[in-house]
Amino acid sequence: MLKLVQVDSGYGKKQVLxxxxxxxxxxEIAALIGPNGAGKSTVLKVIHGVLSLWHGEILFGGVSLAKTSSGDCVRLGIGFCPQGNRVFTxxxxxxxxxxxxxxxPKDDLKTRISEMQxxxxxxxxxxxxxxGKLSGGEQQLVAIARALIPQPKLLLLDEPCLGLSARLSTAVFEKIAEVCDQTGVAILIVEQKVREVLEICNRVYSLKLGKVVFDGHPDELKNDKAKLKQLFL
Structure with a gap:
């Protein structure tokens, strides 16, 4: 569905990826983990057209996203929940x-809202x-549901549990897994709460200094704490 091949990108003249x-x-749910500043959020931004692709290839359903805007990505079926940008309070x-x-169309929107509810x-x-009156966890569910309204084929989530308590994070992770199971949407999630996200993902990638340093099944990291620790050093 989504394929990135030797992607370079960054901000201004600073190369990050x-x-x-x-x-x-x-x-499937694919997780993107790694230390702060590794370039995880940058990956999502270049996929969704927020940042320009400097080099390499990004394909979605065989279609190149090299010169695609965020609006075009939505129309192609890619939803995006940016970090910290939860709701219109x-x-x-x-x-x-x-x-x-x-x-x-109005009738379709009504149907989609009913499905999200x-x-x-x-x-x-x-x-x-x-x-604005909702808890942080409830606001995050609103943001995820809002991104799902157009029925995307792929949903990009940038640290959906940022700033949430352990209890609220657990509830959000459970809902993310449920959404994938019930709707069939593929999910690429950036998350710092590594142990929790490893429980719901099917595949995990780890970035360090803008490079992929691990690509495998989550069980490989759940069963090897030393390897997991090394990815964040």
Whole structure:
């Protein structure tokens, strides 16, 4: 579904990614881990057209994303939840979901909102509440549901549990796994809560200084604490 081949990118003249190659298959959760500053968020931004591709190839369903904007990515079926950008606090929960489907016909949008409320019951219970009144975990569920409204084939999540307590993080991780199982959407997730994300992903990549230094099954790291520790040194 998604394939990156020897991708270079960065900010201004500063190169951050150096020959990054990875793949995400249909219906799977792939995790991208590594120390702070490794380039994990940069990978998501270059996939979604927020940053320019300097060198290499990014393919989605066989289509090149080399010169694709964020808007084009949404139309192609790639959703994105950026780090820390959870909700429009001054809008209600339902209005936040409506923003996610602004390109959909009215009846289709209504159907998609009902589907998200089925998967995330709290969004139905609190649909008339202002999103700013929700807990951090509930806000994150709103952000994920909003990104799912257009029915993406691939969802990019950038540290969805940033700043959340252990209890709320567990609830969010469980919902992410449930969403993948129920909708079939593929997910590429950047996350610092490594032990938790290893429990829900099918494949894991680790970055260090903008390079992929590990590519394998999560069990390889869950069963080898020394190797996991080495990836963050």
């Amino acid at each position: 150096h020959g990054v190659s990875l793949a995400v298959n249909p219906g 001054e809008l209600t929960v339902r209005e936040n979901l409506e923003v996610g489907g602004f390109m959909l 089925r998967i995330f019951p709290v969004l139905k219970a609190r649909e008339k509440d202002y999103a």
